[in-house]
Amino acid sequence: MVRFQTAEAMAMLGDERIYPKLWTMLISAYADDxxxxxxAMGxxxxxxxxxxxxxxxxxxIVEVRLAAAEQLGILKDNRGVPIVLDVFTRNLAAGLDKEALERLNVRTVLAIGRIGTPSLTGFLPRFLTDESKFVRIAAAMAVFQCTMKK
Incomplete structure (x- = not known):
């Protein structure tokens, strides 16, 4: 974990020498990595x-795609919009257990908040009343982020 935090800190400082290490994280067999x-790339x-x-x-893995969409949104790149829309149009939440659904919903609203396009923000209200407090908090943060973009 410390290794990942160090890599992220170097990225935050703009040290481009960390890029090869970050690339190895992107091609890891583990979704969390x-x-x-x-x-860190973001x-x-x-x-x-x-x-x-x-x-x-x-x-x-959908959560990985959503994380990439979120980071691209931070970089003002909207290429992740179709990834987020897929969650709804392809019903990617179907059949997930409670924990997996919560993870998916949190990732989805975080991406919506960072991208902030009208095609996505319309989905936020349903998450503000989700049974999971983590989803509700992420949704509130996303609403705030979208408001700050205006």
Whole structure:
């Protein structure tokens, strides 16, 4: 964990020498490692990091795709919009247990908050009344982020 935090801190400082290490996180067999690498790539914020994030929109795991969409939204790149819309149009929440559904919903609203397009923000109200307090908090944060963009 410390290794990941160090890599993210270097990315936040804009140290481009960390890029190869972040790339190895993106190609990890573990989805959690990929999500941490995505977050760090977003913090690095270079053109090369943005390109790496775009490749993660094709990941097999929906939470990884949503994390990439969120980070691209922070970089003012809306290419993640279709990924978020897929959650609703392809009913990706169907059949998930309570814990998995909560994770998916939190990731979804975090991405909506960072992207903030009208095509996505209309989905936020339903999450403000979700039974999970984590989803409600993430949704409230997303509403705030969308409001601040105006």
């Amino acid at each position: 990929r999500v941490m690498g995505i977050k 913090a690095l914020g270079t053109l090369k990091a943005g390109d790496a994030l775009i490749t993660m929109l094709d990941d097999d």
